[in-house]
Amino acid sequence: MTPAAASAAVRAGFRRVHGSDPEGVWAAPGRVNLIGEHTDYNDGFALPMALPQAAVLAARRREDGLLRLHSAQGDGRTTELRVAGLAPGGTPGWTRYPAGVVWALRERGLPVGGADLHLDSSVPTGAGLSSSAALECAVAVAYNDVYGLGLSRPELARVAQYAENAYAGVPCGVMDQMASVCCTGGHALHLDSRSLEVRQVPLDLTGHGLRLLVLDTRVKHDLADGAYAALRAGCERAAGLLGLPALRDLAGAELPATLVRLPADLVPLVRHVVTENARVERAVERLAAGEPEALGPLLTEGHASLRDDYRVSCPETDLAVEAAVAAGALGARMTGGGFGGSVIALVPAGDAASVARAVTDAFAAAGFAAPAVLEAVPSPGARRIG
Template sequence: MTDRVAAVTAAFEAAYGRLPTGVWSAPGRVNLIGEHTDYNNGYVLPFAINRRTWAAVGMREDRTVRLRSTFADGETTASLDALSPDAMGGWSAYVLGVAWAMADAGIDLGEASGLDILIDSDVPVGAGLSSSAALECAAGVAFTELWTLDLDKIALARIGRVAENKAVGAPTGLLDQAASMLGEEDHAVFLDCDTEAAHPVPLHLKQEGLAILVMNSNVEHEHATGGYGDRFASCANGAKALGVATLREIGADDLTRAEGALDEETYRRVRHVVTENQRVLDTVDTLAAAGPRAIGDLMNASQASMRDDFEITVPEIDLACDAAVLAGAVGARMTGGGFGGSSIALVPAEKAQEIASAVQGALSDAGLREPTIFTVAPSQGARRDR
């Protein structure tokens, strides 16, 4: 066991007076490129990161689920026979919502035992690194094994998305859960959100002497409220006005028609999605043909599109990206849903600290909030740890 798994095991024993049946975990994620394309049935290219959420779980002899965590006081109790989105709230909704979504998908939980659950995590909350999907996926792999369910990784990702959409109320796509379930070391996950076909894409970061800096703006966001839902609605309205089911059906050749058919704001929202889909495809091709040092312009173009067309960045994000590139980053862009959260910079590993210092200095000089900056590595997806 790693030190963290041992600590989670000990915390479970302290909370419930017995050892857990097992410990499962799932990672947060960084999206290399492809923002707000997932719920438009487009393309995304995320990777799982080496920050995780752990679920220590013990089986019970009744139908009760008890939830505790290392980051919040108190205990949440629920019955498997009375799960509903209306009866869930707070962080526990991400866990109970997975069980509810399984039943909602037609999975028979009539013989499922109750569970005692202890959650721990080192994925920052509100940082755009998908702490919610890490929680959903850790719960999902634990429930699947303990209840002997026949669910593959994409099916579990789908269930996590339903939990987030319906139990939590955040209108997200499949990107976060797919990355958390399917991640591999030193690989990104290319996902076609229309067909749900996915495959690993080698990144060769170590081989090329590169690292990923996460620059957390410390401006917190919530997908269940605010601008994320507005962008979701704007994309749906744009698709309807253009006579298509989703913006996946719109290509660059259709943008002239779209500009004539849509109001100026909706057109810019549509243009971001269309061009971002193409940037994902171009990034996959460029990684294969020329390696990660060649994708900087695509990352920078994605950042500009999110800033100007989709309008989901904040000043802290924009300045961090600009400062990182000026200091020698290959490329930089916001990652996640926006309105705060984090940006990432692809940097030469030997210059990581120098670039981080330059970013911190630029934000300090501008009188903006101090960022939290750290490196992440593409890592393995959801798994059993004990």
């Protein structure tokens, strides 16, 4: 759907639900992370790109302090909350994400009040494609405009991250939100999670005869269930034992001598973070050299690290990687926080259909539900579209 068509559809939905026209329509995309997983909360590096799939939000400011939320993907009901009463833990289901952003803005002392919001999102939920960050960022950019806040893109990302951390209870890093607000079409985003400095890295897959497939295993994950928090806590504990601000400060050359100083349960976490940061840097070098096909082995290497060291893979994601590579993919890996979700596969354009079919056949043979397949195209970040 074009941005104009998406805007028209969401405007029509807003009128049906709220009875009048919105002030505007904003879109914030989901993302896939090419490489650099579980590095952002270690102050490290990542290389995400925005997807065409986005959370599209129509909004209108209210003066009575009410926040009225409606989703085209919901049960048809409108949730009504009083902005002054927003507090972590007090908002159910999907509404905790938009409510959390409004709460986070107020926590910063910004003069924001209520709004009528209507959402229609095409980002698959629970697939590791950052559907929650897309929703948060759509609300953040809409509020930034209708309330005239003047926040920068990195500031909006930090607000959205704080909402997910402190309000929704997910201790994520900032990569998902930075990708959603800062990516540009035709590029991947080289992100320094400590400084929030970004570099737009050209990613012309089509021009090199390549396609990037997203294979949604349909294994849903919920990063608020404690496993993600335990990983982050382990990394922070390791950094503390080593006297470092974060694991980003451990150089690769120091890794062998450092690992022997750590408790056994922390060794694989540290090894993954340090080697994953190095993979990001190698990926950026290859893209800068005009060699996107060289990403393939890095993807597969990264998946092995996530599977064996970080232990966030699952049988479905492992099978998707194995089947895709066996069918001709240049490389593949799980993307997102793990415990399910999606796999990305870099494939020659002529092999895309056969790779997708091979993964689908492998899932059927294993008794798994059929994966959903879509193509990842480097797309623009959050913006007003109507």
